[in-house]
Amino acid sequence: MAAAVTCEAEAAPGGMGGAGSLLPREALREYQELTFLSKQEILLAYKRFSELLPKEQRENACSLRVPKSRILTLPELRANPFQHRICRVFSTSEEGDDSMSFEDFLDMLSVFSDSATSDIKSHYAFRIFDFDDDGTLDRKDLEKLVNCLTGQGEEASLSNAEMEQLIQNILEESDIDKDGTINLSEFQHVVSRSPDFASSFKIVL
Amino acid sequence: MSGFGAAGELPGWGPDGPSGRGEIFFPEEAHAAAPADFLQELPSYRSVLRRRAGPGGGQDPQGSVGPRAGEARGPQPEGAELAARPLREHALSIAEKRRLRDYQQADIKYLSGWNQWKRTSSKSWKKVLKDIKESLSYLQLWRHDIHSIEGKFGTGIQSYFSFLRFLVLLNFLIFILMFGFVTLPTVISKYGIFNSSFAKISPKSTDSVCTVYTPSGNKGLVYFFTYLKDLLTGTGFLETTSLFYGYYTIDAALLSIVRYNFPLAYLLTTFAYLALSLVWIIKRSVSGFKQSLVHDEDQFQSYCNKVFAGWDFCITDLNAARLKHRSLQYELQTDLEEERIKRKIADRTVKEKLRIYSLRIFLNIIVLAVLSGCFYSIYRATVFSQEKSNNSNDADLQTNLLVQYLPSIVITLANFIAPQIFSILIRFEDYSPAFEIKLTLLRCVFVRLANIGVLLFSLWSQIHCANDSCKACGYNYELYPCWESAVGQEMYKLLIFDFMIILAVTLFMDFPRMLLVTHCSWKPVQWCGLQEFGISDNVLEIIYGQTICWIGTFFSPLLPAIATIKYFIIFYVKKISLIHTRKPPGRPIRASSSNFFFLVVLLIGLVLAFIPLGISIAHIPSSKACGPFRNFNTSWAVVPDTILGFPTGLQKVLNGIASEAFAVPFFMVVCLIMFYFIALAGAHKRVVEQLREQLVMESRDKLFLIRKITEAQKCT
Numbered sequence: 001m002a003a004a005v006t007c008e009a010e011a012a013p014g015g016m017g018g019a020g021s022l023l024p025r026e027a028l029r030e031y032q033e034l035t036f037l038s039k040q041e042i043l044l045a046y047k048r049f050s051e052l053l054p055k056e057q058r059e060n061a062c063s064l065r066v067p068k069s070r071i072l073t074l075p076e077l078r079a080n081p082f083q084h085r086i087c088r089v090f091s092t093s094e095e096g097d098d099s100m101s102f103e104d105f106l107d108m109l110s111v112f113s114d115s116a117t118s119d120i121k122s123h124y125a126f127r128i129f130d131f132d133d134d135g136t137l138d139r140k141d142l143e144k145l146v147n148c149l150t151g152q153g154e155e156a157s158l159s160n161a162e163m164e165q166l167i168q169n170i171l172e173e174s175d176i177d178k179d180g181t182i183n184l185s186e187f188q189h190v191v192s193r194s195p196d197f198a199s200s201f202k203i204v205l
Numbered sequence: 206m207s208g209f210g211a212a213g214e215l216p217g218w219g220p221d222g223p224s225g226r227g228e229i230f231f232p233e234e235a236h237a238a239a240p241a242d243f244l245q246e247l248p249s250y251r252s253v254l255r256r257r258a259g260p261g262g263g264q265d266p267q268g269s270v271g272p273r274a275g276e277a278r279g280p281q282p283e284g285a286e287l288a289a290r291p292l293r294e295h296a297l298s299i300a301e302k303r304r305l306r307d308y309q310q311a312d313i314k315y316l317s318g319w320n321q322w323k324r325t326s327s328k329s330w331k332k333v334l335k336d337i338k339e340s341l342s343y344l345q346l347w348r349h350d351i352h353s354i355e356g357k358f359g360t361g362i363q364s365y366f367s368f369l370r371f372l373v374l375l376n377f378l379i380f381i382l383m384f385g386f387v388t389l390p391t392v393i394s395k396y397g398i399f400n401s402s403f404a405k406i407s408p409k410s411t412d413s414v415c416t417v418y419t420p421s422g423n424k425g426l427v428y429f430f431t432y433l434k435d436l437l438t439g440t441g442f443l444e445t446t447s448l449f450y451g452y453y454t455i456d457a458a459l460l461s462i463v464r465y466n467f468p469l470a471y472l473l474t475t476f477a478y479l480a481l482s483l484v485w486i487i488k489r490s491v492s493g494f495k496q497s498l499v500h501d502e503d504q505f506q507s508y509c510n511k512v513f514a515g516w517d518f519c520i521t522d523l524n525a526a527r528l529k530h531r532s533l534q535y536e537l538q539t540d541l542e543e544e545r546i547k548r549k550i551a552d553r554t555v556k557e558k559l560r561i562y563s564l565r566i567f568l569n570i571i572v573l574a575v576l577s578g579c580f581y582s583i584y585r586a587t588v589f590s591q592e593k594s595n596n597s598n599d600a601d602l603q604t605n606l607l608v609q610y611l612p613s614i615v616i617t618l619a620n621f622i623a624p625q626i627f628s629i630l631i632r633f634e635d636y637s638p639a640f641e642i643k644l645t646l647l648r649c650v651f652v653r654l655a656n657i658g659v660l661l662f663s664l665w666s667q668i669h670c671a672n673d674s675c676k677a678c679g680y681n682y683e684l685y686p687c688w689e690s691a692v693g694q695e696m697y698k699l700l701i702f703d704f705m706i707i708l709a710v711t712l713f714m715d716f717p718r719m720l721l722v723t724h725c726s727w728k729p730v731q732w733c734g735l736q737e738f739g740i741s742d743n744v745l746e747i748i749y750g751q752t753i754c755w756i757g758t759f760f761s762p763l764l765p766a767i768a769t770i771k772y773f774i775i776f777y778v779k780k781i782s783l784i785h786t787r788k789p790p791g792r793p794i795r796a797s798s799s800n801f802f803f804l805v806v807l808l809i810g811l812v813l814a815f816i817p818l819g820i821s822i823a824h825i826p827s828s829k830a831c832g833p834f835r836n837f838n839t840s841w842a843v844v845p846d847t848i849l850g851f852p853t854g855l856q857k858v859l860n861g862i863a864s865e866a867f868a869v870p871f872f873m874v875v876c877l878i879m880f881y882f883i884a885l886a887g888a889h890k891r892v893v894e895q896l897r898e899q900l901v902m903e904s905r906d907k908l909f910l911i912r913k914i915t916e917a918q919k920c921t
Contacts, residue, residue: 034302035293038339079526080518092298103299110293112518123296125513142512149515150537151530158534162541169508169544176897177904187513194507195801196514199360203518204352 027062035110042106044205048074049105065099076203081148085128112203121201122188136181142167247907291331346370350780356521359529362783364799365740366776372751373772375485379478379758380765386474387762388447390465394458403455403467415678418686418830420444420451437701438609439694448697448763450689451831468833468843472822475759479818482755482811490804511537543637550637565634575626576652579619580659586615587663595684612695613702616656620749624649624742646741650806653749654813657756660699661817664692665825679826687831689760692821696757696764703750704771711782719786738787743779744803747772752810756817
């Protein structure tokens with residue numbers, strides 16, 4: 001049943017774009033349907049993705065995986081304290097090396113785009129913040145999250161007492177069933193009431 | 206790995222848990238491992254992970270905990286409802302969505318023809334809408350500039366520039382309105398284009414002395430700087446152009462066969478632009494409002510908002526990222542400290558409270574004194590300026606300009622000095638930091654907007670005369686034969702001066718300071734550093750300008766065009782100033798609370814603009830020498846006049862609506878509806894509270910049962 005159209009099909013030049021935009025029209029349409037990105041955004045993403053590959057491999061950019069170190073050189077990700085988590089969450093690589101294919105890259109941009117629903121955004125935000133991948137945000141996850149926010153370095157992190165107070169306040173506000181952890185529904189509930197979330201959880205190329 | 210961690214950390218467990226209620230269960234370390242396995246097999250946990258991904262698409266995103274064997278993989282009757290949700294709203298990777306889509310397409314064959322057609326047509330309709338939205342978004346003004354500012358400085362400062370863009374568009378629309386309905390018919394009929402003409406009905410039953418109006422206009426060959434002075438003050442040749450009210454002295458325009466009721470059009474366009482501004486501002490501010498009505502918490506100050514939505518993912522610059530880290534750290538530490546201060550405040554003794562309250566009352570009296578000082582100086586300056594300019598001869602350009610601009614200068618000085626005094630005073634009042642900021646802002650807003658009100662009030666005191674000399678026309682016809690143009694000129698001067706000050710401050714204060722800091726390594730200079738980009742100051746500046754524009758458009762219909770050009774240029778000036786000469790604010794600004802704050806203050810400005818306009822239109826007699834309302838007592842009088850021309854049935858209906866017999870029952874019905882909604886909201890709040898308590902109980906029951914099960918397992 002998998003009538004998937006992949007990029008290895010006829011490499012007809014797709015839509016608008018300069019040299020090297022060899023994304024076939026079928027694939028373009030499919031990606032438009034499966035993600036929140038517009039045609040221009042997909043083409044721009046393709047261009048940026050193929051620039052991450054060495055020259056000789058740019059022809060079949062769709063089927064290759066880019067190693068994590070190259071992905072992290074993107075300006076949109078290099079200043080981001082959650083860069084490693086983002087690569088981990090969106091990568092579908094079986095080897096666990098967090099390399100990203102073009103479709104993973106599109107997935108990421110789709111979730112972070114302007115038109116993504118807040119449901120999707122909060123779902124992926126939860127996965128990004130879940131540092132130990134156990135399905136809930138417990139105290140250790142929250143501690144790591146706050147340390148990511150305040151930056152690296154000794155003088156940048158909060159003192160132990162402040163961290164305790166902060167985590168206590170966060171749990172008070174968001175932990176509805178008072179089990180000491182925040183699960184996905186609680187997270188989505190508290191984020192839906194957060195007015196800044198939609199505007200800050202956004203990456204536009 | 207488990208959600209419990211160390212045994213002692215469970216809130217709510219143990220007699221001294223934070224919930225305060227004594228529990229008789231003690232967590233035991235032996236259970237730390239077992240409950241986790243159970244928890245991960247609970248149906249609620251697994252369904253939350255997959256989030257209704259639908260049949261066949263449900264790969265467990267957490268990896269390989271538990272088999273997938275339990276899921277049914279065949280077509281299910283609820284496949285139809287699941288497919289109604291667009292594919293991309295499923296939280297799956299592209300490969301999985303592809304599989305889901307293929308599955309749904311196979312599923313379609315089982316549906317009837319009607320359902321098939323319905324689904325395909327809704328899909329194509331959604332696609333068309335999406336394409337339209339996409340193409341519209343590319344027409345947005347300054348899209349690229351604002352995006353680059355966002356990348357470098359974060360969403361807080363970006364919200365200021367989006368606000369500026371909003372004002373440019375608003376002013377442009379207001380200009381189109383006024384131009385289309387007021388200026389264009391006048392110009393067409395005055396120049397006889399399209400076979401049109403205008404009707405000037407002779408004034409009835411007023412003294413002829415009121416109708417004498419001779420603006421100086423174009424005096425032929427004069428010195429160049431007279432033109433410059435006229436351009437800057439709106440007098441002379443500018444007074445007779447379509448910029449000011451005095452030009453529109455026609456009573457009706459006859460465009461081929463249509464009789465265009467010009468006075469009515471002028472008044473209705475004024476109401477229309479005010480209504481347009483009100484509706485648009487409210488529409489923009491509604492989204493920041495919705496959630497706070499159901500829950501009591503202050504949503505902008507909540508820790509969850511700061512932590513989960515704290516990082517701007519759109520920051521691309523490493524320096525900006527560093528600054529953002531620092532400001533986030535600062536913000537979190539300040540908030541935690543504020544909480545500690547609040548707890549301390551609650552512990553104050555009565556004697557301390559008395560002392561602080563008496564200090565606050567004293568300081569508020571000082572604030573009131575400062576305000577009265579500002580108002581009085583504006584009043585005197587306006588009176589002086591008006592008297593001098595009415596008695597003047599074009600002697601000296603500089604002193605004449607200075608006298609003309611005196612009110613604007615005094616207002617700008619007051620707007621600059623008063624906030625400094627307020628920020629010094631508030632330190633002694635011993636409020637919590639967040640409240641301090643709010644109160645200072647409120648006071649600054651009040652000063653800026655009230656200054657305009659005082660200016661207008663002093664103008665009217667000049668136009669109205671105390672003695673009987675103006676009984677003939679109701680206003681001071683000797684000095685102000687066309688008083689609306691005079692008010693329009695004052696607003697015009699305020700606008701121009703405001704614009705010049707913004708340019709001058711950027712040119713003569715920001716750039717030299719930046720050059721000094723970059724090239725001079727003297728310690729005090731480096732310690733001063735660059736000026737911060739103070740968002741609230743900048744916003745108050747442009748809201749002040751916008752309020753002037755709203756008030757002034759009635760008296761000077763082309764003022765919105767000037768305001769549009771002014772804000773357009775200010776965008777680029779501020780952008781360049783921000784990038785080169787300013788540093789980002791130390792205290793982080795949140796986009797959502799900024800947006801809300803901007804729009805609330807703008808709304809206050811709009812409401813404050815209603816008051817002078819309402820008084821001018823309805824209360825003060827319109828000038829009999831110029832303008833479309835010559836033949837009416839006040840500008841408002843044209844409306845009852847028009848209603849008298851309607852058929853009697855319609856007249857009766859309109860009279861009925863305006864009478865008390867309708868208003869009182871209407872008011873009572875509105876009150877009843879309001880009480881109903883308040884009661885409904887209260888009931889919902891109570892239900893929410895009960896459900897929360899129930900959830901806590903359920904969670905405890907669940908953990909208790911799990912512990913019992915593992916105990917029972919151990920025994921067997």
